[in-house]
Amino acid sequence: MATTVQRPMQPDDLVNALPAVEPLFSRVAPSLPPVQFTGSVGSRYNMGGGQPDPDSLPRGRLVEITSELLAGEEGKAALMYGDASGYLGLREALTEKLRRWEHLEVTPEELLIVNGSNHGLALVVQAFVNPGDVALVEAPTFMGGLRPLRQLQARIEMVPLDDDGIQVDLLEQKVQALRDGGTPAKLLYTIPNFHNPAGVDLSLERRRRVVELAERFNFVVLEDDAYGELRFSGQPLPSLYGLARKGRVVRSATLSKILAAGLRVGYLTAPREVIARLNSLKLDGGASPFVGRVAATWLRSDHDAHVRRLVDLYRRKRDALVRGLEGGFVAGDALRPSWTLPAGGFFLWLRLPAGVDSLKVAEAASVRGVAYVSGSSFFADGSGADYIRLAWSMLSEEDLEQAGALIAESIHLGAA
Ligand SMILES: Cc1ncc(COP(=O)(O)O)c(C=O)c1O
Numbered sequence: 001m002a003t004t005v006q007r008p009m010q011p012d013d014l015v016n017a018l019p020a021v022e023p024l025f026s027r028v029a030p031s032l033p034p035v036q037f038t039g040s041v042g043s044r045y046n047m048g049g050g051q052p053d054p055d056s057l058p059r060g061r062l063v064e065i066t067s068e069l070l071a072g073e074e075g076k077a078a079l080m081y082g083d084a085s086g087y088l089g090l091r092e093a094l095t096e097k098l099r100r101w102e103h104l105e106v107t108p109e110e111l112l113i114v115n116g117s118n119h120g121l122a123l124v125v126q127a128f129v130n131p132g133d134v135a136l137v138e139a140p141t142f143m144g145g146l147r148p149l150r151q152l153q154a155r156i157e158m159v160p161l162d163d164d165g166i167q168v169d170l171l172e173q174k175v176q177a178l179r180d181g182g183t184p185a186k187l188l189y190t191i192p193n194f195h196n197p198a199g200v201d202l203s204l205e206r207r208r209r210v211v212e213l214a215e216r217f218n219f220v221v222l223e224d225d226a227y228g229e230l231r232f233s234g235q236p237l238p239s240l241y242g243l244a245r246k247g248r249v250v251r252s253a254t255l256s257k258i259l260a261a262g263l264r265v266g267y268l269t270a271p272r273e274v275i276a277r278l279n280s281l282k283l284d285g286g287a288s289p290f291v292g293r294v295a296a297t298w299l300r301s302d303h304d305a306h307v308r309r310l311v312d313l314y315r316r317k318r319d320a321l322v323r324g325l326e327g328g329f330v331a332g333d334a335l336r337p338s339w340t341l342p343a344g345g346f347f348l349w350l351r352l353p354a355g356v357d358s359l360k361v362a363e364a365a366s367v368r369g370v371a372y373v374s375g376s377s378f379f380a381d382g383s384g385a386d387y388i389r390l391a392w393s394m395l396s397e398e399d400l401e402q403a404g405a406l407i408a409e410s411i412h413l414g415a416a
Pocket residue numbers: 050115116117118119142144191196224226253254255256261264265266
């Protein structure tokens with residue numbers, strides 16, 4: 001029997017097996033950089049991440065709810081393993097909220113609790129996409145939707161947005177061409193309410209067209225609604241889920257923006273047959289029974305009043321940012337970026353005018369302590385450097401007004 005002569009162990013080998021383990025990683029494991037959720041925490045004016053306002057978090061209520069839970073009858077169950085679909089009481093509370101806020105009639109069996117909606121998006125992608133399958137995304141879009149598609153080596157095709165959301169005529173042309181070319185689209189990932197990053201709403205007419213195209217060309221729609229409750233003006237529009245036939249749409253939503261991102265509570269809505277498939281892919285032992293109970297109590301007792309307060313808070317923040325920005329440009333200023341005023345959510349999406357160097361703008365902003373995300377993070381092909389995304393969610397109104405003015409100053413410097 002052949003024996004391999006190994007070099008004697010070096011002192012470092014005793015503590016570090018990483019060089020030997022490196023080639024053992026699977027093909028997908030090392031290929032994507034980790035997501036940074038903390039935003040640019042060191043910056044004086046952090047408009048980077050889509051985090052809720054830290055001062056808006058209902059910490060006092062969570063202390064009360066948590067201690068009552070742990071001391072009460074449910075305390076033990078909260079600390080044991082739970083239902084793989086997520087705590088039933090939370091799914092029941094969510095069905096009531098969906099009825100009241102989204103006019104959706106669903107049963108608890110049509111809900112799956114996940115560890116934040118990022119987790120939900122990844123599960124849905126995993127359930128429908130094989131390597132090489134065509135997936136459609138908006139241009140721009142949220143990286144949390146792009147990441148699982150990239151990880152599963154989907155062929156990602158972009159469809160541009162305008163002020164009314166995804167451009168459905170271009171969507172139709174794209175799906176027709178893909179079908180004609182023998183590579184039909186399988187899935188569309190779309191963010192119909194207060195788009196991240198573009199801030200726009202998908203119009204009702206286009207919602208109907210998206211659903212109709214999904215039927216005609218037989219693709220699944222992954223509807224990501226992370227900000228829908230945070231509407232500052234206008235009437236809520238029906239979800240794609242509500243407009244479509246059963247099974248055509250899987251809807252993803254979250255408590256991250258209205259309760260607390262750190263609790264990691266997201267939920268998928270789909271017919272029970274689809275939920276069963278998604279559940280079988282979900283190998284995490286079930287969402288936290290403890291957090292599920294806390295969230296269920298909060299939803300029943302606090303949700304509506306809290307969301308109303310948030311709507312007012314975030315509307316004022318949006319207005320402060322826009323005020324600061326507007327104030328930095330004189331009438332007819334050729335360097336004024338263009339934007340569409342979002343009717344809700346967290347984000348202002350600026351398009352820099354031609355002749356402005358986005359790297360210079362970023363540098364000037366950084367020197368002034370202002371952080372934001374460059375547009376190229378939101379395009380599947382890495383384009384979009386002439387856009388920037390400002391999140392108004394985290395800063396005070398005063399700071400936002402100041403940050404808006406500093407952005408305007410940085411844009412002027414970017415043109416120099
Ligand atoms: C459009 C969109 N979808 C999903 C998420 C993910 O949220 P979470 O995983 O915290 O539920 C975010 C958060 O930034 C988002 O903006």
